[in-house]
Amino acid sequence: MTTTTALVEPVTVAGLSLTSPFVMAPMTRERSPHGVPTPEVAAYYRRRAENGVGLIITEGVLVDHPSAGHQRDVPRLTEGAAEAGWRLVTAEVHAAGGRIAAQLWHLGSQREPALWTPGTMSGGDFETLLRAYADAARVAVRAGFDAIEVHAAHGYLLDEFLWPVTNPGGHHRDFPAEVVRAVRAEIPACMPLIVRFSQFKERDFGARIAATPAELGVILDGFRVAGADVLHASQRRFWEPAFEGSDRNLAGWARHLTGLPSITVGSIGLTRDFAGSDRMRELLDRRARGEYDLMALGRVLLGNPAWVRLAEAGRFDEIRDYRKADEEHYA
Numbered sequence: 001m002t003t004t005t006a007l008v009e010p011v012t013v014a015g016l017s018l019t020s021p022f023v024m025a026p027m028t029r030e031r032s033p034h035g036v037p038t039p040e041v042a043a044y045y046r047r048r049a050e051n052g053v054g055l056i057i058t059e060g061v062l063v064d065h066p067s068a069g070h071q072r073d074v075p076r077l078t079e080g081a082a083e084a085g086w087r088l089v090t091a092e093v094h095a096a097g098g099r100i101a102a103q104l105w106h107l108g109s110q111r112e113p114a115l116w117t118p119g120t121m122s123g124g125d126f127e128t129l130l131r132a133y134a135d136a137a138r139v140a141v142r143a144g145f146d147a148i149e150v151h152a153a154h155g156y157l158l159d160e161f162l163w164p165v166t167n168p169g170g171h172h173r174d175f176p177a178e179v180v181r182a183v184r185a186e187i188p189a190c191m192p193l194i195v196r197f198s199q200f201k202e203r204d205f206g207a208r209i210a211a212t213p214a215e216l217g218v219i220l221d222g223f224r225v226a227g228a229d230v231l232h233a234s235q236r237r238f239w240e241p242a243f244e245g246s247d248r249n250l251a252g253w254a255r256h257l258t259g260l261p262s263i264t265v266g267s268i269g270l271t272r273d274f275a276g277s278d279r280m281r282e283l284l285d286r287r288a289r290g291e292y293d294l295m296a297l298g299r300v301l302l303g304n305p306a307w308v309r310l311a312e313a314g315r316f317d318e319i320r321d322y323r324k325a326d327e328e329h330y331a
């Protein structure tokens with residue numbers, strides 16, 4: 001890596017023009033009292049947009065149903081104060097040249113106490129939740145978001161339908177795709193719809209929704225047909241192969257199986273020396289080879305809002321190693 005490596009280059013994905021292929025991964029911060037994002041939240045996202053992040057995906061935003069989650073300070077997307085709070089966030093990000101997607105979230109059995117899971121939902125519950133997702137998407141459009149991301153990863157409600165351990169009978173296994181369809185119907189046809197999925201679960205890193213590429217293809221094709229434009233393949237380390245016999249990562253398989261653009265993520269930049277390392281080169285090379293279109297940064301952006309700019313300029317000394325304590329700071 002030299003100081004002349006261009007990281008911040010314009011790219012258009014699913015019709016969305018971005019100033020850079022770097023994405024801020026969704027990270028729950030619990031800084032929105034009673035579900036309402038504050039001006040501090042707007043400034044936090046703006047700082048990343050000003051510093052080389054082309055697309056921000058918000059922290060998980062709870063859909064408006066009591067079963068979705070219980071945390072007081074996780075944001076929501078309801079009419080009134082929350083919508084106004086988000087309008088300020090999107091305006092600040094746009095003023096910095098960035099784009100922003102709202103991540104729609106339902107905790108499922110990871111809500112304490114769990115109210116709705118694949119095993120407890122029936123009949124009208126499905127309609128109720130489809131409405132809750134669609135309502136949140138409608139408010140997001142009004143609040144100025146550029147895209148929507150449906151959170152179907154990490155063992156939360158939608159992922160529970162996909163995972164045989166939490167849904168052994170395959171009960172309503174297409175419910176996550178139905179959610180995608182309901183959101184698609186609510187937002188403008190030109191607005192990108194991203195679906196985030198993962199093999200691992202927060203409570204089981206070895207878990208898998210698909211044992212083979214063919215099984216993964218069935219799930220992802222369901223999303224595509226329902227109206228997904230971009231697949232966000234959540235992985236813990238981007239360089240790990242998703243299946244034996246190929247070194248393609250999960251985002252690589254998503255793109256290969258569906259033809260849709262994909263986002264990779266997982267342990268990018270966690271140590272100061274990453275930006276100038278062979279791993280950084282590998283990250284860019286895999287993209288150049290067509291494995292994925294966009295690269296999402298999670299934890300590194302907590303303590304280094306300007307990571308992309310610093311990496312591009314070769315100012316590695318100004319980059320801080322990621323520390324767990326960064327998750328408590330908010331700057």
Ligand SMILES: Cc1cc2nc3c(=O)[nH]c(=O)nc-3n(C[C@H](O)[C@H](O)[C@H](O)COP(=O)(O)O)c2cc1C
Nearest residue numbers: 025026027028059060265266267268297298299327
């Ligand atoms: C504090 C924190 C909160 C997170 N919250 C979310 C979330 O709300 N939604 C989501 O899909 N992923 C969430 N994640 C996962 C990240 O989006 C990302 O996939 C993960 O941190 C791996 O990327 P990294 O190695 O670059 O940090 C969270 C991660 C962290 C560290």
